[in-house]
Amino acid sequence: MNYSLRQGNLLEDLSRRHLDALLVTHLPNVRYLCGFTGSAGVLVVADGRCTFFTERRYREQARTEVQDARLVVPKGPVLDAVARVVADSRVKTVGLESEHMSVAEEARVARILRSKARVRQTRRLVEERRMVKEPAEVERLRAAVQLGSSLFDKAVAAIRPGMTERAVAAEIEYAGRCAGAEGMAFETIVASGLRSALPHGLASSQPIPRRGFVVLDFGVILGGYCSDMSRTVYVGKPAAQARRLYQAVRDAQQAAIEAVRPGRTVGEVDRAARAVLRRAGLARNFTHSTGHGVGLEIHEPPRIAREEQDVLRPGMVITIEPGAYVPGYGGVRIEDMVVVTTTSCEVLTPTTKEFLAIQESGPVICS
């Protein structure tokens, strides 16, 4: 990754906003700008260069990982040291990442800076740059997606009535680790039977029922980048109602994918999915947004939601994941990751979206 290019872009952004410095406290932004992967540290961008402050326990790791930034390991709290350095510099206006600094931290910084520098809140400065992925990032995301997708096949092979949702999660996660994943990108969702109507049904101790939906939603981290996919299968033989629900969500997902192209707003993509579900009488059953950006974080800008105005650009990587949830019956969600191309989008997730029914003989396609 070309850290000095990224830092250069950020310096331009700062200069355009008349900021002399930025305190980068959001760790994924820190990683993006200088390569540090640990859990404590602040990157100070000022005077055209970067200084990374971390705790003693990360000294060795920072020495190995941090690129294109000076390393400082202060004796006391990192944020105090950062504020003192800014106070003693020629910096007059310093930006904070307002979404990634707590009120308590801001008070601490302000107390040390006093009148020596003015604090300005910033929002999404580094995230705006991160939204458009570099080709090397798309390749990492593609590799993560492919690994993630291979786990779905393991899950389908494992699922049978009576095993717990957590045992299904165990198979997915074990296969991920064995294939080299750094970890899961978020808590694995395995929501079966009536629980499939919960959009965020984390794998529980409930046994997979003899008949009903199973929503699987999971992702891995590989090379620092996250994957995210959902598929919904049916255990047993689905009746017409289940097929209709599945087909409506599948159509909505396809409509949203077809709506993705550079120049469109994310709101238009969301509305494309919503329109299909509305026509199927499921408007009120689609209770979340259509998707989100994915990269170093599992959820990052843009949000693919009705009211959002972000414009799609080539290189953005987002999820498309409409769902429909019927309390007391069940739910369906289908999710792919796509990368925006110069003309439309490429679906990264290779897994089939046919309606799979898991029967005693194995999985069969219901069409």
Next chain:
Amino acid sequence: MNYSLRQGNLLEDLSRRHLDALLVTHLPNVRYLCGFTGSAGVLVVADGRCTFFTERRYREQARTEVQDARLVVPKGPVLDAVARVVADSRVKTVGLESEHMSVAEEARVARILRSKARVRQTRRLVEERRMVKEPAEVERLRAAVQLGSSLFDKAVAAIRPGMTERAVAAEIEYAGRCAGAEGMAFETIVASGLRSALPHGLASSQPIPRRGFVVLDFGVILGGYCSDMSRTVYVGKPAAQARRLYQAVRDAQQAAIEAVRPGRTVGEVDRAARAVLRRAGLARNFTHSTGHGVGLEIHEPPRIAREEQDVLRPGMVITIEPGAYVPGYGGVRIEDMVVVTTTSCEVLTPTTKEFLAIQESGPVICS
């Protein structure tokens, strides 16, 4: 769990601080006070009662989980709805959780409240109560620790030279899931050979060497509560230097455990470990604090660190985890969870702290 008792305690705390209301934005605090386990929501404590605000996607889950609080699912952003309700109430002084609200969120709340209520920063209000565990919480922690401890045995049985650190993590995590864990409490650390000198060496693609330390640090979540343990084993036959390093850390850990008793400060416990390592010439090699509270969160107050003043009380559950890290050679960490009793402490972690060497024939104790 007795949520109404917990809410009653908080109301007393608010009244003592002349606060009419508190916006609880830290999700573990929300869970502690009303039982909600999802990832989005705010609990408003005001006028002697609690109201929980969440997003549409969590409506069903909140209906099932939330106890002793009214449920509100607003149309727009949750925090805006919360601020509007406070603005329209008789509340004059509202507390924020300053460590768990971003500068951007605070600005949003303040914009809606304007002059209708005064905002006051609070710190650790709910966390102070959470530090002392109820008997039912200690039992959950004990169960989590026992599950975690059983995974160490699986790891020892699995480790052999040439397998990757990640493959070791895979065995630990799979066994955890199969035993019913809701997930891991944090990213599993498997740091072998020279990497054992990294206090936070996440399991990597590096193969376990033929000779050297392997630091294992992991935990599970069970019943919502976290476990945390570290052990360091040696692959091959350890030379005298390795034995000395191990013994020094083991002695330091024992000294810290013996320093735990009600009325002592956490700083005294930290200094007890540090004194042993200093006498062994390893003062500069112990680069982190001695431990931390554990409960619904893997890291919660108190921090067991030199400069901290928190006084130990019966029912607190903390880790004791000194380590020594020699760059270019290797490192050792030994960690138990302990519960403070009325006279001293009980070590919850049942795993042996003998120095285990993993040889071709299997693990042997080096004493």
